[in-house]
Each structure stands twice: as C-alpha cells, then as structure tokens.
Amino acid sequence: MIFNTSPTDIIKIRRSVRTYTKKAVEQEKKGIMREVLDNLRGQYFRFDLIDFQLEEGMKLGTYGMIKGASTFIIGILNKELMDDYDAAVEFGYAFEGIILKATELGLGTCWLGGTFNSKDAMKMIALKDNEQVVMVSPIGYGGNIRGFEKLTRKLSKADQRKPWKELFFHKDFNTPLSIKEAGPYADVLHMVRLAPSASNKQPWRILKSHKTYDFYNVNMPTPSNKKQKFMMSFNDMGIAKAHFDYVANEKGLKGQWLKKDDIKDESFTYVGSWEWHNEVEDTH
Secondary structure, eight states, X not given: OOOSSOHHHHHHHOOBOOBBOSOOOOHHHHHHHHHHHHHTOOSSEEEEEEEOOOOTTOOBSSOOOOBSOOEEEEEEEEGGGTTOHHHHHHHHHHHHHHHHHHHHTTOEEOOEESOXXXXXXXXXXXXXXXXXXXXXXXXXXXXXOOHHHHHHHXXXXXXXXXXXXXXXXXXXXXXXXXHHHHGGGHHHHHHXXXXXXXXXXXXXXXXXXXXXXXXXXXOOOOOXXXXXXXXXXXXXXXXXXXXXXXXXXXXXXXXXEEOOSSOOOSSEEEEEEEEEOSOOOOOO
C-alpha cells in the first residue's frame, strides 16, 4: 500500500463514522479506491465498491446503526475459509489498508461485520457460489457528531483503548514492556494501540523477545452461527499487524514477518512475529 501522507497521521485521524451527509463520493476518488481494492485482493478474498442508498430504518449487517450512507466497500471471502484464522488475519490486514487509504482521501468509514439485510444490495455484489460477504464499510462524508453518533460511539466504546501495559509485554506476559525498552518501536506500538477492533476488544497482545515482536490473539469463543463464523478477533489481529507494518516502514525500521514453530500457550493463539533487521542495540 502506498500512501501520500504519513500513515501515523492517517491512523491518528481515523474515526468510525456512522452518520453520513448526502454529498456523493467523487468519481475520481471512487476510481482511486477501486484501484486499491483490486491491488489488495488476495487468493481467497476480494473487495467490491457499490452505490446503494441505505433506506431509513434499514439495518446493515451485524451492526445496523448507520445513517445516510450511499456508497459501500464490500469484503468477500471464500466460504471454505470462514474459520481459518490465517485467512482472517490476511483479510483484516488488507481491509485496514483500504480503510486508511479512504481516510487519506478525506472519506469516512466504519468496519461492520456481516452483510446487507437487503436482497437488492446483495444482487449488486454478484457473489459466486463459494463466496460470502464478511465485512462491509460505508464510505463517504460524515456529518457532525450529534446525539445519534455520540450514542453509537459510546455503545461501541469507540473512544476507549486499553492502556499500554495491558497490551505490550517483555519476555513473558507477567512483565509489561516499558516505553524505553520498546526503543525505536515505541511509536509503532502506540499506533497499534489505536487500531480499531470489533466492540473495541483489542484482542492482540505483543510480546517482545530477542530480535522479535511476537503477536498473540487472546482466545475468544467464535460464533456458533456458521453464517457469522468469520473469526473477528483474528481479523482484528490483521488490523494490528497492518498498523505495525505501515508505521515501521514509515520510520525506516526494516524487518520481516515470520512464524516460529515452537510457541504454545493455553490463553493465547500465536499469530506470527516481526523480526527486526536494524542495527539497533538490544540488551534486554
């Protein structure tokens, strides 16, 4: 993903927007977004952009509190991978890149797990037999935050984030990572802390060990309904990885993603590790 603005600045200004004005998204911006959607499609998922007028009182997916939206980004996944956490992580990484690019263009968005409760909208997406919509985001121009918007932000805990000491650790999960120990990665982790997540649960935990930052997902039950079985907490892990990756790259912190094969923990699911390549002294 190529940004023309600092990813850190984009992350800082991104907000979930649930109330939209009647101003339409310009064709030029739609063209940019369609190119981004095409570039970020994966082997098992793709994205679409549709114009659909959300009628008054019509619910949208799992979380229905959206008003005034008329353009939507659609995330589509192969049905066979609905319970595959690696696919969910990869999907979340890609979708967050889309969200941040829209933010850079001055457009509001809002992550919504689920699908349209409208046959007309679903016809526009033209799903294949082996595909299912797993994520939707309105895209457009947000209005002023009024009573409705304030209420939905409060219900979703959109303005709350867990403290640093509950998310980032050093050597073991009993020892919080200090900002000093994070060194050049402190700002990177600050931007991970700002990442959006379903119901703002922030399921990621990051453990610094020698030369790596190891990403773990807090084990949470998955929905029993197969139609909603897409693994949201692992989708959130992909969002966190995207923030880490974009900001590390912005700051010139070179490294690579890898998976260790000797990590097991009953409370967490290991997702992957960032191994840094910089000549940075690490005595911890």
